[in-house]
Amino acid sequence: MKNPSRRDFLKLAGATGAGLLACGAGSALANEGTQINNEELGMLYDATKCVGCKACMASCKRVNSDYGSLSYEKAKFDSDGLWDAPSDLSGSTRTLIKLFKESEQRWSYVKYSCMHCQKPSCVSVCPVSAMTKEKVSGIVDYNKNTCIGCRYCQIACPYNIPKFQWEKALPQIVKCDLCKATNLREKGISACAEVCPVGAIKFGKRKDLLAEAHQRLKDTPDRYLPHVYGEHEGGGTNHLYLASMPFNKLGLPDIKPEAPAEFSEKIQHTIYKGFIAPVALYSTLCFIAVKNMKKHQGHDGHDHNKEEK
Amino acid sequence: MGNPEEYQKLEGKIFTKSFFILLSVVLLGFYFVGVRYVKGIGAVSNMSDGYPWGIWITYDVATGTAIACGGYAVAILVYIRNRMQYHPMIRSAILTSMFGYGLAGFSVMVDLGRPWNAYNFFIPSKWQANSAMFEVALCVMAYSTVLILEFLPAILTSIEQSKWERMNAVRNWLHPKIAPDQKSMQDKLEMVRLGAIWLKPRLNKVLIFFIVLGITLPTMHQSSLGSLLLIASTKLHPLWHTGFLPLLFLLNCVFIGYAIAILESIISSYSFRRPFETEELSGLAALIPFVTVIWLSVVIGDLAYRGQIGAALKGDFYSGWFMTEFLLVASGSLLLFFKKLRKSPRWLFTSASLIVLGGALYRFNVYLIGFNPGQGWRYFPSFAEVMITVGIVALEVLGYKVFVALFPVLPNTSAHGGGHAPAKKAAAQKGKKASIEVQHAPVEAH
Numbered sequence: 001m002k003n004p005s006r007r008d009f010l011k012l013a014g015a016t017g018a019g020l021l022a023c024g025a026g027s028a029l030a031n032e033g034t035q036i037n038n039e040e041l042g043m044l045y046d047a048t049k050c051v052g053c054k055a056c057m058a059s060c061k062r063v064n065s066d067y068g069s070l071s072y073e074k075a076k077f078d079s080d081g082l083w084d085a086p087s088d089l090s091g092s093t094r095t096l097i098k099l100f101k102e103s104e105q106r107w108s109y110v111k112y113s114c115m116h117c118q119k120p121s122c123v124s125v126c127p128v129s130a131m132t133k134e135k136v137s138g139i140v141d142y143n144k145n146t147c148i149g150c151r152y153c154q155i156a157c158p159y160n161i162p163k164f165q166w167e168k169a170l171p172q173i174v175k176c177d178l179c180k181a182t183n184l185r186e187k188g189i190s191a192c193a194e195v196c197p198v199g200a201i202k203f204g205k206r207k208d209l210l211a212e213a214h215q216r217l218k219d220t221p222d223r224y225l226p227h228v229y230g231e232h233e234g235g236g237t238n239h240l241y242l243a244s245m246p247f248n249k250l251g252l253p254d255i256k257p258e259a260p261a262e263f264s265e266k267i268q269h270t271i272y273k274g275f276i277a278p279v280a281l282y283s284t285l286c287f288i289a290v291k292n293m294k295k296h297q298g299h300d301g302h303d304h305n306k307e308e309k
Numbered sequence: 310m311g312n313p314e315e316y317q318k319l320e321g322k323i324f325t326k327s328f329f330i331l332l333s334v335v336l337l338g339f340y341f342v343g344v345r346y347v348k349g350i351g352a353v354s355n356m357s358d359g360y361p362w363g364i365w366i367t368y369d370v371a372t373g374t375a376i377a378c379g380g381y382a383v384a385i386l387v388y389i390r391n392r393m394q395y396h397p398m399i400r401s402a403i404l405t406s407m408f409g410y411g412l413a414g415f416s417v418m419v420d421l422g423r424p425w426n427a428y429n430f431f432i433p434s435k436w437q438a439n440s441a442m443f444e445v446a447l448c449v450m451a452y453s454t455v456l457i458l459e460f461l462p463a464i465l466t467s468i469e470q471s472k473w474e475r476m477n478a479v480r481n482w483l484h485p486k487i488a489p490d491q492k493s494m495q496d497k498l499e500m501v502r503l504g505a506i507w508l509k510p511r512l513n514k515v516l517i518f519f520i521v522l523g524i525t526l527p528t529m530h531q532s533s534l535g536s537l538l539l540i541a542s543t544k545l546h547p548l549w550h551t552g553f554l555p556l557l558f559l560l561n562c563v564f565i566g567y568a569i570a571i572l573e574s575i576i577s578s579y580s581f582r583r584p585f586e587t588e589e590l591s592g593l594a595a596l597i598p599f600v601t602v603i604w605l606s607v608v609i610g611d612l613a614y615r616g617q618i619g620a621a622l623k624g625d626f627y628s629g630w631f632m633t634e635f636l637l638v639a640s641g642s643l644l645l646f647f648k649k650l651r652k653s654p655r656w657l658f659t660s661a662s663l664i665v666l667g668g669a670l671y672r673f674n675v676y677l678i679g680f681n682p683g684q685g686w687r688y689f690p691s692f693a694e695v696m697i698t699v700g701i702v703a704l705e706v707l708g709y710k711v712f713v714a715l716f717p718v719l720p721n722t723s724a725h726g727g728g729h730a731p732a733k734k735a736a737a738q739k740g741k742k743a744s745i746e747v748q749h750a751p752v753e754a755h
């Protein structure tokens with residue numbers, strides 16, 4: 001048997017990698033960039049105003065109970081199941097207030113819930129369109145009747161927001177949908193913002209929230225870190241944050257302005273654009289394979305053992 | 310595919326001791342699958358909202374399908390590189406792929422939280438072409454079908470020549486309560502046989518187009534398996550998160566595929582007491598370094614380009630795993646540069662194992678080890694989770710063992726006796742007559 005030569009190998013690499021070699025880096029394509037739509041709905045959470053009363057959590061559970069977020073969680077110490085004391089977002093908790101303590105003097109509350117990204121990773125990866133972003137409101141919504149439970153949205157979300165009901169035989173994904181089908185529809189405001197006693201949560205259009213946030217930064221600069229979290233993070237989010245402590249300490253990750261979905265889709269699109277590469281690959285390979293087989297039958301006719309079809 | 314003399318059934322009993330050991334492992338795995346469906350995924354696995362993908366996705370799907378790429382890798386060699394002398398290896402490689410992919414599909418159904426909604430993959434309005442997973446899912450489904458078609462000739466050959474001893478034995482055992490009477494069953498079976506005879510030449514005519522599809526589809530979905538993690542830019546460690554993920558996964562499955570074809574041949578030669586196919590294997594082995602060298606250079610080049618070489622050499626947890634993966638693949642390929650080592654089944658086995666381990670570790674690194682969702686999350690597979698995976702692997706081995714006995718899969722030893730017949734041509738001619746006898750040997754009598 002002949003040893004394969006370098007040239008043979010290149011033929012192989014050329015044939016199988018057609019196109020893929022070139023687009024692996026994905027840097028060739030121009031970046032369309034995320035178009036930020038400031039008309040979308042969102043919330044502004046001001047950590048310096050929040051008093052940690054958790055009224056928003058309770059309200060969220062009460063209002064959205066039919067949508068999988070009520071079922072109270074037993075705390076570890078609670079054998080009778082009387083208390084609801086979630087320690088993190090979960091398959092029954094859409095929003096949560098946490099207290100971060102750096103020292104006795106420096107601490108801050110922080111509220112977790114879906115950020116309603118401008119270019120949501122969860123929507124980008126969902127294989128069956130169970131996660132969708134509404135055109136007008138910008139709400140990132142989940143449809144349990146389509147979801148196959150692959151949990152790719154959980155892998156993809158940089159904020160670790162979508163949660164899965166691990167303990168259920170018929171589980172679903174749970175995350176904030178801005179009270180789309182409940183409080184928002186009935187009262188035009190999210191349940192958490194509605195009940196907040198100190199106005200730490202402001203509900204409205206992104207452009208108004210941004211203006212408000214920058215106004216507060218200007219009026220009382222001592223109170224805040226000079227940064228509106230979510231304005232640019234990950235392509236921008238509709239849930240915005242103000243705080244006095246570094247956001248990554250509050251559990252909000254440092255994310256580059258480019259949306260993660262922007263990066264991955266760019267590469268995916270380069271490879272599959274109009275399905276040209278796969279079709280070209282298939283036809284090239286067919287051509288080579290059929291030719292090879294013909295050649296083989298012609299030349300090796302004497303070797304009956306090897307004859308093909 | 311090919312003349313009947315090229316392949317033979319394996320003679321011997323099916324119900325051996327190892328069969329029952331494997332079967333009990335499979336049953337244990339399936340017990341836990343049952344628990345999972347009744348009590349939810351959380352009841353059997355340690356997966357969490359931080360680590361929503363555990364070893365089922367990492368091993369069964371991402372790694373298992375790469376290991377199942379033997380059929381893909383050998384098909385490229387035979388049909389694209391025009392190395393028809395590797396043809397005898399293709400059926401067993403395709404059989405392994407068939408089980409590998411079939412069971413990856415099965416384990417996805419265990420892993421999916423809402424599998425009853427999976428039909429949405431076939432509803433165009435639900436398609437989400439941005440999702441790498443959508444691409445993977447469709448490709449894998451299509452490829453599994455193609456694999457069955459590719460394997461069909463072996464089954465058809467078997468049906469053609471079948472005297473239905475086994476079937477009749479079963480029937481006699483069931484008779485007279487549930488089984489139909491001898492005559493009508495015989496007629497029906499004859500119909501099946503005639504159908505097979507009718508179908509085979511027609512299938513053979515178009516088979517090449519399916520074979521090429523069987524090369525295109527893995528090219529697509531194996532690279533997309535890398536794309537799946539592209540989006541996790543904040544979670545996957547920079548040692549592994551790169552725009553080259555699709556390319557690296559593609560190359561990775563090719564060298565794993567060849568290494569696995571080697572391992573599989575050596576192991577089945579050893580355990581079925583057949584001569585080693587040293588000639589073919591050393592030829593395959595010579596190919597591996599070409600692929601691994603590209604893979605290794607892309608890895609290094611990309612790290613250098615992104616300024617991550619320091620992180621690779623840092624000596625911490627991540628760099629440790631990275632170095633292990635890298636050195637396994639590199640040392641395995643280094644061995645294969647020596648012609649002498651390539652001729653020894655023992656060294657072939659060693660280097661192929663190193664490469665498979667390193668290649669598989671790469672996929673584990675990307676999917677699990679290098680994946681860090683943030684503070685406080687930890688994942689280590691639970692016993693039940695591992696047993697489900699082990700059960701699935703056991704089922705693969707079991708299926709392989711049964712299939713090589715039922716269908717002509719393995720290369721005909723008299724026609725392709727690598728180790729024992731150095732002069733291949735002569736052996737092929739000499740063996741031709743004998744091989745036909747082997748083919749017709751009544752293995753089904755047991």
Ligand code: SF4
Pocket residue numbers: 114115116117120121122123140156157158159160161162175
């Ligand atoms: S925060 Fe996560 S779940 Fe919410 S829209 Fe963004 S990516 Fe989706």
Ligand code: SF4
Pocket residue numbers: 122125126127128129130131142146147148149150151152153154173
């Ligand atoms: S778990 Fe459901 S919502 Fe999330 S990506 Fe999968 S199918 Fe979509």
Ligand code: SF4
Pocket residue numbers: 056059060061064094095113175176177178179190191192193
């Ligand atoms: S907007 Fe509604 S669903 Fe979202 S956290 Fe607030 S109350 Fe809960």
